[in-house]
Amino acid sequence: MKHILDAPFLVELARTAAHMYAHGWDERNSGNISVLLDGAEAEQYVDPDAVLRDIPTGFEAPALDGKYFLVTGAGKYFKNVGDDPALNLGLVRLAEGGRTARLLWGLTDGGSPTSEFPAHMMSHGARLAQDPDSRVVMHCHPSNLLAMTYVHDLDSRAFTRTLWRMCTEGILVFPDGVNVLPWMLCGTNEIGAATAERMADARLVVWAQHGIYGAGRSLDETFGLIETAEKAAEIYLKIAHLPRLNTITDGQLRQLEQRYGVRARPGWLD
Ligand code: 2HA
Ligand code: ZN
Numbered sequence: 001m002k003h004i005l006d007a008p009f010l011v012e013l014a015r016t017a018a019h020m021y022a023h024g025w026d027e028r029n030s031g032n033i034s035v036l037l038d039g040a041e042a043e044q045y046v047d048p049d050a051v052l053r054d055i056p057t058g059f060e061a062p063a064l065d066g067k068y069f070l071v072t073g074a075g076k077y078f079k080n081v082g083d084d085p086a087l088n089l090g091l092v093r094l095a096e097g098g099r100t101a102r103l104l105w106g107l108t109d110g111g112s113p114t115s116e117f118p119a120h121m122m123s124h125g126a127r128l129a130q131d132p133d134s135r136v137v138m139h140c141h142p143s144n145l146l147a148m149t150y151v152h153d154l155d156s157r158a159f160t161r162t163l164w165r166m167c168t169e170g171i172l173v174f175p176d177g178v179n180v181l182p183w184m185l186c187g188t189n190e191i192g193a194a195t196a197e198r199m200a201d202a203r204l205v206v207w208a209q210h211g212i213y214g215a216g217r218s219l220d221e222t223f224g225l226i227e228t229a230e231k232a233a234e235i236y237l238k239i240a241h242l243p244r245l246n247t248i249t250d251g252q253l254r255q256l257e258q259r260y261g262v263r264a265r266p267g268w269l270d
Helices: 008-022 117-130 143-151 156-166 189-198 219-239 250-260
Strands: 032-037 053-056 068-072 089-095 100-106 136-140 178-181 204-207 211-216
Touching: 008 032, 008 068, 008 089, 008 136, 008 219, 032 117, 068 117, 117 136, 117 189, 117 211, 136 219, 143 211, 143 219, 156 178, 156 219, 178 189, 189 204, 204 219, 211 219
Parallel strands: 178 204
Antiparallel strands: 032 068, 032 136, 053 100, 068 089, 089 100, 136 211, 204 211
């Protein structure tokens, strides 16, 4: 058995959590990450029969039954993940149709997977149905996106079109756009289901007055999605109160689509 602290997926998750903290996206215990692991790779580091604890999840996720996830723990601080991965992370395998998370490593203080475990697992299910290579779900509280939800129309198309206009790269990084969820109580199966529903046609879901969810094939891709949307929101907040003399037009967005071979969300360009 290889040593899990050397596992590339763990090293990368710890590094990513540190970057997210450094960006100010994950104050205190906020934010959470889950990574779907390749089963054969996970079994190089943990024995699926050596179950430390069974943790009830409170939801069902039959499509994810038997799958391994590395997840951040409930109440844990992103700034501390690298210093003590075994305390702050857990490696679980879903069982019994997703109703149980079998803890195989980590959460050494008796902790549980992130409080947003339902939103994470349901989002994995939704993204995998669209893209079998999807692996990562990431949640955090980037200040500019969060601030934008107080002053901008929450219609997903309108919100996306504003972000696309705030930097040329936006439409290239998230051509599928951003879906916006109105404020809902976090940590519940209800917000999990609503998030997953909005993950069916976008890899970014904004939680109004709370934060954002991103999903992607890798930690880098998912981090980059959130980073780019957050940059666009930052530009918006810098200019929203100023007279607008210039903009990126729909015609220019179409030029970007064509030149770089991306397809904007159908109907979201005029
Ligand atoms: O983990 O961010 O949404 C704390 C949160 C809950
Ligand atoms: Zn949150």
